[in-house]
Amino acid sequence: MSSNTTDHQLVSLTVNGTEREVVLDSxxxxxxxxxxxxxxxGTHLACEHGICGACTVLVDGRPARSCLMFAVQAExxxxxxxxxxxxxxxxxxxxxxxADHHGLQCxxxxxxxxxxxxxxxxxxxxxxxxEIREAVSSNLCRCTGYQTIVDAVEHCAAARRGHQxxxxx
Amino acid sequence: MSHTHPAPxxxxxxxxxxxxxxxxRLLTGRGRFVDDIDVPRMLHAQFVRASVASGRLTxxxxxxVREVPGVVAAFTADDLELNAITAGLHRxxxxxxxTGMPVLARDRVRFVGEPVAIVIAEDPYAAEDGIxxxxxxxxxLPPVLTEDAALAPDAPLVHEEAPGNTLLDxxxxxxxxxxxIFADAPCTVRVESRTGRQNALxxxxxxxxxxxDAREEQLVVHTCTQIPHQVRTVMANCMGLDERAVRxxxxxxxxxxxxxxxVGREEIAVGAAALRLGRPVKWIEDRKDALTAxxxxxxxxxxxxxxxxxxxxxxxxxxxxxxxxxxxxxxxxTVGIEPLMASSEMPxxxxxxxxxxxxxxxxxxxxxxxxxxxxxxxxYVMAVERVFERAARELxxxxxxxxxxxxxxxxxxxxxNNITYDPGSYLESLDLCEKSLRDEGWYTRQAEAAExxxxxxxxxxxxxxxxxxxxxxxxxxxxKVVPGFDLAEVRMDTxxxxxxxxxxxxxxxxxxxxxxxxAADELGLELHKVKLHQGDTERITYGWGTFASRSIAxxxxxxxxxxxxxxxxxxALTAGLLDVPYEDTVLDKGRVRLRDDxxxxxxxxxLAEVAYLRADLLPAGTEPGLTAxxxxxxxxxxxxxxxxxxxxxxxHEGTGxxxxxxxxxxxxxxxxxxxxxxxxxxxxxxxxxxxxxLYEQVTYDAQGDPECTGxxxxxxxxxxxxxxxxxxxxxxxxxxxxxxxxGAGEGGTIGAPAAVLNAVNDALRPTxxxxxxxxxxxxxxxxxxxxxxxxxxxxxxx
Numbered sequence: 001m002s003s004n005t006t007d008h009q010l011v012s013l014t015v016n017g018t019e020r021e022v023v024l025d026s027x028x029x030x031x032x033x034x035x036x037x038x039x040x041x042g043t044h045l046a047c048e049h050g051i052c053g054a055c056t057v058l059v060d061g062r063p064a065r066s067c068l069m070f071a072v073q074a075e076x077x078x079x080x081x082x083x084x085x086x087x088x089x090x091x092x093x094x095x096x097x098x099a100d101h102h103g104l105q106c107x108x109x110x111x112x113x114x115x116x117x118x119x120x121x122x123x124x125x126x127x128x129x130x131e132i133r134e135a136v137s138s139n140l141c142r143c144t145g146y147q148t149i150v151d152a153v154e155h156c157a158a159a160r161r162g163h164q165x166x167x168x169x
Numbered sequence: 170m171s172h173t174h175p176a177p178x179x180x181x182x183x184x185x186x187x188x189x190x191x192x193x194r195l196l197t198g199r200g201r202f203v204d205d206i207d208v209p210r211m212l213h214a215q216f217v218r219a220s221v222a223s224g225r226l227t228x229x230x231x232x233x234v235r236e237v238p239g240v241v242a243a244f245t246a247d248d249l250e251l252n253a254i255t256a257g258l259h260r261x262x263x264x265x266x267x268t269g270m271p272v273l274a275r276d277r278v279r280f281v282g283e284p285v286a287i288v289i290a291e292d293p294y295a296a297e298d299g300i301x302x303x304x305x306x307x308x309x310l311p312p313v314l315t316e317d318a319a320l321a322p323d324a325p326l327v328h329e330e331a332p333g334n335t336l337l338d339x340x341x342x343x344x345x346x347x348x349x350i351f352a353d354a355p356c357t358v359r360v361e362s363r364t365g366r367q368n369a370l371x372x373x374x375x376x377x378x379x380x381x382d383a384r385e386e387q388l389v390v391h392t393c394t395q396i397p398h399q400v401r402t403v404m405a406n407c408m409g410l411d412e413r414a415v416r417x418x419x420x421x422x423x424x425x426x427x428x429x430x431x432v433g434r435e436e437i438a439v440g441a442a443a444l445r446l447g448r449p450v451k452w453i454e455d456r457k458d459a460l461t462a463x464x465x466x467x468x469x470x471x472x473x474x475x476x477x478x479x480x481x482x483x484x485x486x487x488x489x490x491x492x493x494x495x496x497x498x499x500x501x502x503t504v505g506i507e508p509l510m511a512s513s514e515m516p517x518x519x520x521x522x523x524x525x526x527x528x529x530x531x532x533x534x535x536x537x538x539x540x541x542x543x544x545x546x547x548x549y550v551m552a553v554e555r556v557f558e559r560a561a562r563e564l565x566x567x568x569x570x571x572x573x574x575x576x577x578x579x580x581x582x583x584x585x586n587n588i589t590y591d592p593g594s595y596l597e598s599l600d601l602c603e604k605s606l607r608d609e610g611w612y613t614r615q616a617e618a619a620e621x622x623x624x625x626x627x628x629x630x631x632x633x634x635x636x637x638x639x640x641x642x643x644x645x646x647x648x649k650v651v652p653g654f655d656l657a658e659v660r661m662d663t664x665x666x667x668x669x670x671x672x673x674x675x676x677x678x679x680x681x682x683x684x685x686x687x688a689a690d691e692l693g694l695e696l697h698k699v700k701l702h703q704g705d706t707e708r709i710t711y712g713w714g715t716f717a718s719r720s721i722a723x724x725x726x727x728x729x730x731x732x733x734x735x736x737x738x739x740x741a742l743t744a745g746l747l748d749v750p751y752e753d754t755v756l757d758k759g760r761v762r763l764r765d766d767x768x769x770x771x772x773x774x775x776l777a778e779v780a781y782l783r784a785d786l787l788p789a790g791t792e793p794g795l796t797a798x799x800x801x802x803x804x805x806x807x808x809x810x811x812x813x814x815x816x817x818x819x820x821h822e823g824t825g826x827x828x829x830x831x832x833x834x835x836x837x838x839x840x841x842x843x844x845x846x847x848x849x850x851x852x853x854x855x856x857x858x859x860x861x862x863l864y865e866q867v868t869y870d871a872q873g874d875p876e877c878t879g880x881x882x883x884x885x886x887x888x889x890x891x892x893x894x895x896x897x898x899x900x901x902x903x904x905x906x907x908x909x910x911x912g913a914g915e916g917g918t919i920g921a922p923a924a925v926l927n928a929v930n931d932a933l934r935p936t937x938x939x940x941x942x943x944x945x946x947x948x949x950x951x952x953x954x955x956x957x958x959x960x961x962x963x964x965x966x967x
Contacts (some may be wrong), residue, residue: 150888
C-alpha cells in the first residue's frame with residue numbers, strides 16, 4: 001500500500017459484526033482489504049473479474065463479488081465473510097452440510113459457495129433443487145462436478161425448513 | 170514386488186466413508202494457501218511477458234519500470250543468469266530433440282505470454298503498474314500455430330535445432346504382416362479425431378513465496394506444486410545451489426489436475442529474485458496469465474485405421490498420433506509424455522492382435538503443455554471408441570455388442586503393446602452400465618423420442634487406465650529423470666499419537682483422510698490419533714508427488730509398509746517387555762496384546778513412553794524411539810483401474826444445444842479406501858471430461874494472440890451444464906499394491922469425452938453425420954440437425 005500514485009482514504013466498515021477503520025488506496029479492492037489488511041484470508045481470489053465467485057462475501061446481507069468492489073465502496077456497509085459462519089470453531093449447519101455431502105475437495109472455491117448459499121437461502125428459504133442449482137451456477141468449482149454442492153445446499157435448506165416448522169409446532 | 174493382499178480383516182477404516190479431516194479447516198476459512206501467507210518485508214512480483222508469438226527480442230528497456238512508484242527492482246535474463254530448465258529422454262537424435270526452457274527468455278520468444286522480465290514492487294498493484302511501463306521491441310517472425318503449419322515442408326522453425334518442428338517421432342510398435350491383415354480384412358474403418366487445446370484450470374492459480382532463511386542457509390519457497398521435491402531439484406540446478414540450500418513447502422493447494430506437476434519458470438525466477446534482493450518475494454499468477462501463459466493441454470490428432478472380421482472382432486489397429494505440445498518441453502516429463510503414453514497404451518481394454526503406431530510431438534508458437542488429468546487417454550480412448558462405433562455401423566452390430574466381443578476377459582493379459590494387464594472388470598462394467606440404462610427405460614424413451622422427431626442418443630465408453638506407474642514403466646519411456654517410487658515415514662510420539670509423512674501431496678484428493686485411514690488400520694489406532702504431514706521437502710528425503718493417479722496406489726502402499734514396520738517394532742517391544750514370543754503378539758485397538766490372552770498387553774501410549782522416556786526399561790537390543798520409513802514401487806507394468814461410462818443426451822433443434830439427460834459411471838478402482846472420496850474424484854473428473862467434449866477450448870488468432878484471456882471467453886461449465894451422475898462401484902482388488910487400491914484420480918476425465926461424443930453421434934444417426942472432433946459445439950450440431958430436417962422434408966410423402 002505504499003504506492004504513491006493514488007490517494008489514500010479512511011474507510012469505515014463493519015466486518016463480521018466488528019467496526020473496522022482502514023486507510024487504503026482508493027483503488028484497493030474489497031477482497032484485498034479483507035484478505036491482506038484485515039487478515040481474513042478465508043475469502044479467496046481466483047479470477048479477479050467477477051466470474052468465478054470464489055471471492056463472494058455478503059454485503060448488507062446479499063452476495064457480492066469482493067473482487068469487483070473497491071473497499072471504499074463498502075464504506076458504512078455490513079460485510080460478512082466465511083469467518084463469520086462458524087461459532088467458536090463449530091461448523092454452522094450449512095458448513096456441516098457441505099462436509100456431510102462431500103461438497104468440497106480442494107476447498108479453494110468453498111468460501112465463495114458458502115457465502116453465496118448463505119445469502120441465497122436467506123432470501124429464498126423455500127428454494128427447490130432446480131433453483132438451487134441455478135443459483136449455484138453463478139460460482140465455479142473445478143473439483144466436485146457441482147452435484148454434491150447442490151446436495152449440500154438442498155439438504156441444509158430442507159433441514160432449516162424442518163427446524164422452523166418444528167418450532168412453530 | 171509385493172503380493173500382499175488387501176487390507177486385513179480387522180480393518181475398520183479402510184473401505185469406510187469416514188468424514189474428511191480436511192473439511193473443518195477449509196470450511197471455516199482457516200485453510201492456508203500460498204497467497205494467504207504474508208510475511209514481514211515481503212515484496213510482490215509480476216512478469217513482463219512477450220506480446221508476440223514468435224520473434225527476436227531486440228531491446229528490452231526497463232528504465233521506466235524502475236521509475237514507477239513502489240517498484241523496487243526489475244530483472245531480465247541477463248541480470249539473473251539462471252540455467253534453463255531442461256528435461257530429457259534417452260533417445261537417439263532421429264527420435265528426439267532435447268530443448269531447454271529458459272527461466273526468462275533472452276533474445277528469442279516463442280509464444281505470447283512467455284516471461285521476459287520479472288518486476289518486483291512493494292505491493293502487487295505497483296508490480297502491475299511496473300510491467301505496464303516495460304518497453305520491449307521485437308523483430309516479429311512468422312508464427313507456427315497449427316499442426317499443418319508446423320509440419321509444412323517450408324515451415325519456420327520454433328526451435329532451430331528441431332527440423333520439421335518435430336521434437337519426438339517414434340514408432341514403438343509395428344506387427345509384422347499388418348498390411349496384409351488390412352488387405353484381407355472383410356471390414357476396415359478409418360477415424361480422424363482431433364481434440365481441442367484445453368486449460369486444466371485449477372481455481373487457485375499458480376503462485377510462490379520465496380525467502381532466504383539465514384539461520385538454515387536455505388531458500389524457503391512456499392509454492393503450489395504437485396511435485397515439491399522436483400521443484401527443489403530444478404531450483405537448485407538453475408541457481409547453481411546445493412540442493413540442501415533449497416526447501417520447498419506446499420501449503421493447502423487449490424487444485425492442480427496435472428498442470429502443477431511440472432516445474433514452472435516463474436517459481437524459479439521468484440526464488441532467484443528473493444535471493445538477489447534479500448527480501449521475501451511473492452508471486453501470485455493472475456487469471457489472464459493462468460489462461461494464456463501457464464501450461465495448457467490436450468491438443469492432439471489421431472488418424473486411426475482398423476481392420477475387423479465379419480463378426481466384429483478387431484484384427485488390427487494402425488495409428489498415427491500427432492500431439493501439439495506448444496513452445497517448450499515440460500520438466501520432468503518432456504514433450505514425450507503424450508505421444509509415448511498414447512503409443513504404448515492405445516489398444517486399451519481391447520484384444521488387438523496386430524498394432525502399428527507412430528507418435529509425434531510437434532512444437533508450435535503457443536503456450537507449452539503439461540500433463541492434464543488423463544494424459545492422452547481421454548483422446549485415444551475417444552478415437553478408439555469411435556473406431557468401434559464406426560465398425561458396428563459398418564457391420565450392423567449393436568455398439569455394446571461389438572465391445573463385448575472385443576474386451577479383454579482373461580487376466581493377466583499381455584497385449585500386443587507388451588503390457589500385462591492385471592485383473593479388472595471390463596466386461597462386467599460394460600454389462601452393468603448397459604443394464605442400468607436399459608432398466609431405467611432409456612432405450613424405450615429413445616424410441617419414443619424418435620417418433621416425436623426428438624433426438625435422443627445413448628453412448629458408451631469402455632476403458633482401463635494404468636494407475637500407479639512405477640519406476641519400470643517410466644524407465645521404459647527412457648526418461649532421463651525417472652519417477653516411480655515413493656517414500657513414507659511414520660513417527661509415534663510419547664503420547665502414542667502418530668504422524669505420517671508422505672512424498673505425495675493432496676490438492677483436493679483428501680489424502681489427510683485416506684492416508685490416515687490406511688495407517689490407522691495397520692496399527693490398530695483410532696483415526697484421530699493419526700495425522701498426515703505432506704508437501705515439505707525437509708520432512709522426507711524424496712518424493713515423486715501427486716500425478717498419474719499414483720498417490721494411494723504407490724504413496725498409500727508406502728504408508729502401509731511404514732506403518733507395518735512400526736507395528737513390528739511395537740510388537741517386538743511388547744514381546745521384550747512382557748517376555749513373550751513375538752509371534753504371540755497382535756496389534757489391536759490402540760495396544761499390543763497377547764494373541765491368546767486379550768487382557769494382557771501394553772497400550773501404544775505405554776510403549777511410546779518406554780521408547781522415549783524410559784529407555785532404561787528397553788529390552789536389550791531394542792532401539793529407542795518409534796519411527797519407521799518405507800518405500801514402495803510398482804515394479805511390474807502397474808495396476809489398471811477400469812470403468813464404463815454410459816450417457817444419454819438430447820440434441821435440441823433450434824439451438825443445437827446438447828443436454829445430458831442421464832450419466833452413469835460403473836467404475837472399478839480396486840479397494841476404495843474411502844468410497845465418498847472415490848465418488849468425488851469420479852464426478853469431478855467426469856465434469857472435466859464433459860467440459861472437454863462440449864465446451865472448453867483455448868484458441869489463438871492468426872497472429873498467435875490468445876483469444877481466451879478470461880472466463881468470458883474460456884467456457885468452463887457451471888452447475889447448469891454438469892448433470893447429476895450415478896456411480897456404481899465394482900471392486901477387483903489390485904494384487905500388486907499393499908492396500909488393494911488402484912488409482913481413482915483420472916478415470917472420469919478419460920471416460921467422459923468418448924461417451925458424450927458417442928451419445929451425440931447416436932442422436933445424430935438419422936442425419937448420417939458423424940462428428941469426431943471435440944469440443945462439439947452447438948453450431949456443428951445445429952447444422953447436422955438442419956440437414957436432417959431438410960432431408961426429412963424432401964423424403965416425406967407429399
